[in-house]
Amino acid sequence: MTVTVSPRCGPLWYRQIDRLLDGTAILFQTLAEALLAIMLFANLTNIVLRNAGQDTLLWVQPATQMLMVWCVFLAFFVMYRRHLDIVLTLVIERFGQTGLKLSRALTAVAGLIVVGVLVAEAPQIVARQRGNMEVIGLTRHWLSIPLIASSLMLCIHFVSDLIGLAAGWHKADEAVGDAEATQW
Secondary structure, eight states: OOOOOOOOOSOHHHHHHHHHHHHHHHHHHHHHHHHHHHHHHHHHHHHHHHHTTOOOOTTHHHHHHHHHHHHHHHHHHHHHHTTOSOOOHHHHGGGHHHHHHHHHHHHHHHHHHHHHHHHHTHHHHHHHOOSBOTTTOOBGGGGTHHHHHHHHHHHHHHHHHHHHHHHTOSOTTOOOOHHHHTTO
């Protein structure tokens, strides 16, 4: 796994937040990959059992659905942290460095609004999710935990991004590019 980390400057506290966010992205990606491996193994086991004429494992289908939700929500933070989101570079590059910085700032503000609402509403979201998931027995609020964790990390990411842009500690054009995108 290769992580492209752009050179950053700024005060120590800023660099420490940046390292924390990068470390969290690595952790979230590793968790998502581990969950994917568990899903693949459980489903492969179910297919082998079915083809051998044995009873299938009833918990595999609902567990796979839950783990897929977790994978997507964990990857939510990783994709934005590594700048693998959709960018209209063809249009934005026409405006030069100012356009790149402005688009990055607008993206951070819009993202902060969206994930800020999710984080602010997290207690109510969890409180509304009652009951257990069939067969696997976990309470429904466990489906939201990775989304809330990713949203919280994205709030920190977007605030850090805005501070870095305003203070000049960021390069505005540090998008990762296609090389890492193909790894996903």
